[in-house]
Amino acid sequence: MTPREKAILELVRLSEEEQRIADEAEKHGESGKGKRKVFQKYMIKNIVFLAIITCCTLVTGAIMPLLVNVPLFGIIQLGLGIQFSLFPVIGMMKVRKPFALLLQSLFISVFLVFMFPPMVLLIACALVAELLTLLIFRGYKNDWACVFAGTLYMPLTLPLLYMYYNVFYTVSGEEKAAVSMFIGGGNAGVIIGITIAVIAVCFVGSVIGMVIARELKKAGKLK
Amino acid sequence: MAFFRYKRNLYPLIAIASALIIMVFGLVMARTVVCSYFLAGAFVWLFIFGCWKQCLKALPLFITVGGIFTLIAYYAANNNLFAALAMANRFGAVFLAIAPGMSIQAVAMTRNLSQLHTPRAITLGMLITMSFVPVLRGEIKRVREAMKTRGAGSILNPKIFYRAFLIPLVTRLVDISDTLSLSIETRGFTLGKSKYTVYKREVINYMDVAYILGLIAGVVLAVVL
DSSP, X not given: OOHHHHHHHHHHHHHHHHHHHHHHHHHHHHHTHHHHOOSOOOOHHHHHHHHHHHHHHHHHTTTHHXXXXXXXXXXXXXXXXXXXXXXXXXXXXXXXXTTHHHHHHHHHHHHHHHHOGGGGGHHHHHHHHHHHHHHHHSSSOSHHHHHHHHHXXXXXXXXXXXXXXXXXXXXXXXXXXXXXXXXXXXXXXXXXXXXXXXXXXXXXXXXXXHHHHHHHHHTTOOO | OGGGSOOSSOOHHHHHHHHHHHHHHHHHTTTSHHHHHHHHHHHHHHIIIIIHHHHHHXXXXXXXXXXXXXXXXXXXXXXXXXXXXXXXXXXXXXXXXXXXXXXXOHHHHHHXXXXXXXXXHHHHHHHHHHHXXXXXXXXXXXXXXXXXXXXXXXXXXXXXXXXXXXHHHHHHHHHHHHHHHHHHHHTTOOSSSOOOXXXXXXXXXXXXXXXXXXXXXXXXXXXXX
């Protein structure tokens, strides 16, 4: 073996050693400190991306003012389920930190006041969805945790809006027919059916969001 | 004396409060004729207090969409005029509530929230969300033009929509987000508890007070009369 070949071999061995040490350090970090740290600090790039993706949700959800007056139980959720699950899931898959969904809800809430004030309750729904996700998945490392949160996000507004219509419209007295339609006519079958439909729509939206995010990740865009 | 100076835009939080008043009152009282008078009065009131452009923008939308739904309600309720009136009032309330919202400038809203010591992450996020709409519209237009140039096919086809529209759009948004965050960081913006100054402070002046008091007076009159 010539000295040149020896040197090359030595270099290869050294680089392999360095790579091994780096891999071990990374593995140790993930299993130890990194995994334990559920709550991480937000950076500017996280906030910016969440705001931009919220803007997409807002623009595609602009049909809300038209849907709010259609007296059909769950029509808002059915009409907005895809948008309000697809984009938040992309946001959560890029910013894998707790309360990413809550932040998106906060950003959109100001605009929802003008579209349909009771939808500001989305903030509470985001909080509940996040807490459930954190309890079950302990963070957003798993892609399905994002899908889970995205699927729960919009359907959680159903009981809140049910209460809202029940309380709000009965105040006016003469609205019984409309209230009846808004709250599913007291028919448990209708309520359960529409709730399942809303969950299905949101699940589809979340899965599409996950697929898009995975594709972007593969392309090196979603670091 | 900023309180007595004439200004064109409403104080952002007052605009939000007024939108809430109009919408909640409109929805609660939708079946009454008084509600129609209130909404007409609120329209004029908004017109006077600098929201005339937004009112004019919302009016054709209300006439078209509200008109269609009013007709549907009229015929669905066996030619019941009250059902049609209720529907028209609801749409009127919704579209009128949008007008003060449209009058708020993103920067004014951010300044207002910053003055109230809202966390920087939230004000930054709201600012971007509010001001990003035109950029997003431009990007959507560009992606659609690229689709046409490449002869990608109809956007109504789900596969084409996903592959040729959604993926390029989200990719572009990620790129914009990276550039924007770098640009924000370069300008020294931090999310920490560092001190900051609001140079152009948003102040409540006599016009805001008169506007909100007038609106509340309208609500009270509509309930009492």
